[in-house]
Amino acid sequence: MKGLFENKKLLADLCVILALLLLAGGLALALRLGREAGGQAVVRVDGRVTERHSLAENGVYPLNGGSNILVIENGEAWLSEADCPDHLCVKMGKIRYNGQTITCLPNRLTVTVEGGESNGVDFVVGG
Amino acid sequence: MKAKRVTVMAMCIALALILSYVESQIPSPGIPGVKLGLANLVVVFALYRLGWKEAAGISLLRVFLVSLLFGHAASLAYSASGAALSLVGMILLKKWDRLSCVAVSVIGGVLHNAGQILMAWALMGANVVWYLPVLLLSGTVAGVAIGVVSAILVKRIKL
CATH class of the missing domain: 1.20.5 (Single alpha-helices involved in coiled-coils or other helix-helix interfaces)
Structure with a gap:
């Protein structure tokens, strides 16, 4: 060396x-x-909010005309299926804390955990 | 001499394309942007052995060709912003001449990730702050690996 x-x-x-x-x-x-546990999963396509789902209710939601499937269970959200070739968003796993985001670049779709009531402030970094 | 330069640049671009292909076959750990950056070997080598204009040409042509060959429509914006930021950073650091090509490559790797993150933020308003630590870490580790190999190449290969 x-x-x-x-x-x-x-x-x-x-x-x-x-x-x-x-x-x-x-x-x-x-x-x-x-970090703090968030209240809802906010779905954005091309940066615009298309859907909001509470993390408190379990459910399965097809997103963006079925290109991705969002699953919410026990306060966690994840994408179980995607029609893109790399499936990176599926591999990104489960999110539950404010500010955590799952991103699907090919479909220009993101799922972000945000606070229950608050709009505006997405995330606060604590000291 | 001119013909030699053109030939060497063409070989560098070809090599960068092959390295990008090899890298695309390595399974991703599931976090976008976490990768080795094998093609950066060629760019760092070109920066030190050919010059900054040649390195810039190789890097930007590589990004364009790779997204045509292996990428999807959205990948060009991300790769291009990462590559451009990384290039500018590495060119300036080399001119500054206080760091060896290992640290230059490390910062190049980190800036490549930073460029992609900024583009994701700009295009999708994605909350990217969560990715910063892991991308910083992976960019640094990959940059050290690529930088050490680049240092060997720069030392051994005289054009």
Whole structure:
């Protein structure tokens, strides 16, 4: 490995890498402390809200003309089916906290957990 | 010399396309944007061995061709914004000349993710703050891997 880094720059490199890792850790911690269970799953297509479903009621909802299937159970929401080739949105798993989002890029569709009554403020990062 | 430069650039683009294809065969862990960025190897190499204009040309042509060949309609905007932000960052850092190509590649990887996140936010109003930590982490780790290999390539391959 010697000579791989130009030596005078090695320290600067390590500082940059360490700083980025610390930033990632700090952000993760802030988000974890600030999270709270949300009240509803808000569905957006092309950035416009098309549907809202309470997380308190279990249900299965076809979205966007059936391109994706939204399932809500025990306060969690996830997409069980999608007609896109990569199925990334299905693999993204279950969401339950305010601000968490499932994204389906091919169908330009997002599902976001938001607070029960509040409109406007989507998410607050706690200290 | 000009013919050689054109040939080398064409080979770099071809290599970047193959690397993008290889990467598309690696199963995704389920979070958009978490990937190795193999094609960035070629871009970092080109930046150090050919020059910033060549690196920019290779990167942007690669993005365009990849979205034609393997992508869907929506992928071009995301890849292009990621690639452009990453390129600008890496070119400026190289000019600054305080970091080696490992850290340049790391920041390039992180900026690539940042560009995609910004585009997702702009296009869909998606709440992207949740992805930041995991994308920062994955961008950094992938950037270190790509950067170390790039450093070896830059050192060994003289054009």
